Amino acid sequence: MHLAPNLAKITQEQLVFAAAVLLFFVFSLAIPGFSTLGNLSQILERVTVVGIFALGASIVVISGGLDLSQVGSAMAGGGMTVLLLNSGWSLPLSLAAGLLVCVFIGIINGYIIAFVEIPDFFATLATNLLIFGVARLLIFSHDFRIYLNHSALQSFFFTILGARLLAIPVTAFIFLLLVVLLYLFMRSTTIGRTLYAIGDNSRTARENGVPIRSYTILKYTLSAIFGYIAALAFLSTIHNIDAGVMIGTMIFDVILIVVLGGVSLVGGRGTPISVLIGTILIGLLLNGMTLLNLNNDLQDVARGAVLLIAIVVDNRLHPRNEETARKGE
Amino acid sequence: MFKSFTRILVVVLLMWTTGASAQLNDAPHQQWNQDIVGKSIVYIPVSLSLPLMNIWNDELKLLASEAGIKFTTLDPNLNVNKENQMIASLIPKKPDLIIVHNPDRQALARVLKAANDAGIYVIQINMGSTYQSDAFIGVDAYDLGVKMGNAAAQACEAPGAPSKNLALVTGSLVSQFSIDQVKGQMAALAKHPDLKVVTKQVVNWDPKTDFDKVSTIVDAHKDLCAIVDEYDGEAVGAARALAIAGLTGKTKLITSGAGGKFACEHAASGQIDVNFSYQARDQAIQFMTVAQYLLESHIKPGTVKTTIYTPSFEITKENMQDMGCK
Numbered sequence: 001m002h003l004a005p006n007l008a009k010i011t012q013e014q015l016v017f018a019a020a021v022l023l024f025f026v027f028s029l030a031i032p033g034f035s036t037l038g039n040l041s042q043i044l045e046r047v048t049v050v051g052i053f054a055l056g057a058s059i060v061v062i063s064g065g066l067d068l069s070q071v072g073s074a075m076a077g078g079g080m081t082v083l084l085l086n087s088g089w090s091l092p093l094s095l096a097a098g099l100l101v102c103v104f105i106g107i108i109n110g111y112i113i114a115f116v117e118i119p120d121f122f123a124t125l126a127t128n129l130l131i132f133g134v135a136r137l138l139i140f141s142h143d144f145r146i147y148l149n150h151s152a153l154q155s156f157f158f159t160i161l162g163a164r165l166l167a168i169p170v171t172a173f174i175f176l177l178l179v180v181l182l183y184l185f186m187r188s189t190t191i192g193r194t195l196y197a198i199g200d201n202s203r204t205a206r207e208n209g210v211p212i213r214s215y216t217i218l219k220y221t222l223s224a225i226f227g228y229i230a231a232l233a234f235l236s237t238i239h240n241i242d243a244g245v246m247i248g249t250m251i252f253d254v255i256l257i258v259v260l261g262g263v264s265l266v267g268g269r270g271t272p273i274s275v276l277i278g279t280i281l282i283g284l285l286l287n288g289m290t291l292l293n294l295n296n297d298l299q300d301v302a303r304g305a306v307l308l309i310a311i312v313v314d315n316r317l318h319p320r321n322e323e324t325a326r327k328g329e
Numbered sequence: 330m331f332k333s334f335t336r337i338l339v340v341v342l343l344m345w346t347t348g349a350s351a352q353l354n355d356a357p358h359q360q361w362n363q364d365i366v367g368k369s370i371v372y373i374p375v376s377l378s379l380p381l382m383n384i385w386n387d388e389l390k391l392l393a394s395e396a397g398i399k400f401t402t403l404d405p406n407l408n409v410n411k412e413n414q415m416i417a418s419l420i421p422k423k424p425d426l427i428i429v430h431n432p433d434r435q436a437l438a439r440v441l442k443a444a445n446d447a448g449i450y451v452i453q454i455n456m457g458s459t460y461q462s463d464a465f466i467g468v469d470a471y472d473l474g475v476k477m478g479n480a481a482a483q484a485c486e487a488p489g490a491p492s493k494n495l496a497l498v499t500g501s502l503v504s505q506f507s508i509d510q511v512k513g514q515m516a517a518l519a520k521h522p523d524l525k526v527v528t529k530q531v532v533n534w535d536p537k538t539d540f541d542k543v544s545t546i547v548d549a550h551k552d553l554c555a556i557v558d559e560y561d562g563e564a565v566g567a568a569r570a571l572a573i574a575g576l577t578g579k580t581k582l583i584t585s586g587a588g589g590k591f592a593c594e595h596a597a598s599g600q601i602d603v604n605f606s607y608q609a610r611d612q613a614i615q616f617m618t619v620a621q622y623l624l625e626s627h628i629k630p631g632t633v634k635t636t637i638y639t640p641s642f643e644i645t646k647e648n649m650q651d652m653g654c655k
Contacts, residue, residue: 033548237540239569245537248535287545290542290546
């Protein structure tokens with residue numbers, strides 16, 4: 001079924017943006033204090049971590065993949081950083097070690113998918129369980145949740161990361177900066193454009209000499225690096241790293257934001273701006289529902305419904321039969 | 330040199346004397362060796378993802394090792410079906426005793442009865458079930474809720490309290506422990522009609538969700554006199570939200586939890602104003618004591634029904650030294 005020509009020209013990004021604006025006005029009218037600067041800052045703060053995760057995940061989805069282990073690897077890397085800092089390691093070395101853990105996991109994911117040719121869904125699902133088990137043994141062996149010690153919290157790095165500028169958390173500015181940087185990277189560099197090309201039609205890309213396997217490793221590594229930045233934002237917000245998050249539902253929120261904004265699950269479409277818009281819509285929704293005092297069940301219903309609508313819209317705007325023809329399958 | 334020699338001598342003497350005592354062959358030792366040493370205990374918490382169950386695990390493991398008991402931990406990780414299957418698959422293996430933490434009153438009732446019928450002792454901890462096994466040992470969630478509600482009323486009715494408005498934060502919508510605790514809180518608050526609960530939030534035991542929701546709440550209600558937050562493991566999120574909003578100490582944070590170092594640190598820093606601690610380490614000692622009593626008793630499993638409600642103590646910045654905080 002095809003939409004009317006005028007309607008088909010509307011992108012999902014535009015639809016979601018319109019929905020976000022509408023929701024903002026509805027909540028502003030319905031909830032006293034919703035549109036205050038303080039509350040808008042809360043909205044940004046609430047979605048910053050998941051938004052940074054979603055930026056990394058969008059790189060993988062745009063180039064035709066899925067990374068279910070991103071949150072797991074991030075918490076393993078973040079946990080390693082906290083463990084080392086609490087053991088007296090220097091900040092640069094602890095950060096480097098945590099980043100290295102994430103990069104290593106990203107490379108392993110990419111290798112398994114590119115060279116062993118395991119479908120991304122199963123590969124990253126399995127590696128997430130593996131990471132959880134190993135992290136539980138080595139990093140979270142005693143406590144499921146490890147807290148950053150007082151002296152590390154007082155360091156310049158975490159003081160800045162946990163600070164606020166004009167009532168807005170610094171991590172939210174970092175998120176916005178990452179949106180811009182990733183946008184420039186994806187649109188203006190050869191690597192970024194190649195990632196779009198692979199997502200659009202991997203066979204054609206391969207026939208034109210693109211080293212698909214190297215790019216597969218690269219995209220999962222980039223996803224893991226963004227994950228590590230998100231883990232640091234998480235750490236600066238609540239001062240601990242939680243192993244429970246590795247096997248929790250945060251990864252589904254990440255995918256929800258990616259898909260909602262208009263990064264098509266079939267690959268090749270969407271931008272970091274789409275992710276930003278999806279993040280804002282989810283932030284508005286969660287904040288409004290909390291202020292309306294809706295219970296968790298209703299909040300889950302709303303989130304599930306939004307994800308379902310986003311997938312249906314994605315399917316209508318980019319019908320599978322056309323997509324498979326485009327990919328030459 | 331002389332000091333080192335003395336130290337070695339003391340260690341050798343200790344090893345010799347403890348070795349000698351282990352070889353005593355009087356009636357109590359015979360009974361101990363026969364009924365306790367080499368017996369198997371399986372511990373099944375709802376999840377090892379929460380500090381409380383980790384403290385129980387560490388303490389039980391230590392106590393079991395000291396007593397020569399084979400100790401195993403199974404972690405269903407908040408999966409009720411998995412917990413059910415774990416117990417069902419344990420029955421043919423016949424461990425001597427199971428220490429189980431119920432997710433609710435119904436889920437494990439049938440399989441716990443089956444374990445008792447198969448000759449396995451069953452101790453239920455902190456959350457009972459509709460099937461009463463050999464023993465229930467744990468905190469009375471309703472009573473704990475009443476204490477928390479009373480503490481909130483006291484904070485909100487104190488001179489200088491910012492308002493009569495308070496917020497409730499609950500761990501779970503489905504956990505019977507949460508449900509009972511909230512019932513207790515509401516019963517206590519019902520005696521103070523001047524107080525108003527402006528919001529009730531559920532955070533799934535997660536401090537980040539707690540942080541997110543409480544940040545939103547305190548922005549909308551800057552004059553809250555108290556937040557009653559079910560569990561200190563999640564309430565650290567609320568504490569952080571209050572700190573960022575500059576409300577630490579103004580909006581009183583009242584919670585409950587396992588006690589120990591965690592509770593002490595947060596009381597000392599003033600991030601948590603009142604923490605009703607059920608002293609998880611002491612609880613674990615009680616679990617093991619009753620386990621050893623049952624093993625030595627030779628009573629047929631499932632025939633005695635013992636209930637022991639463990640105490641909870643208020644920890645504040647003012648009394649923390651008396652409550653064992655260093």
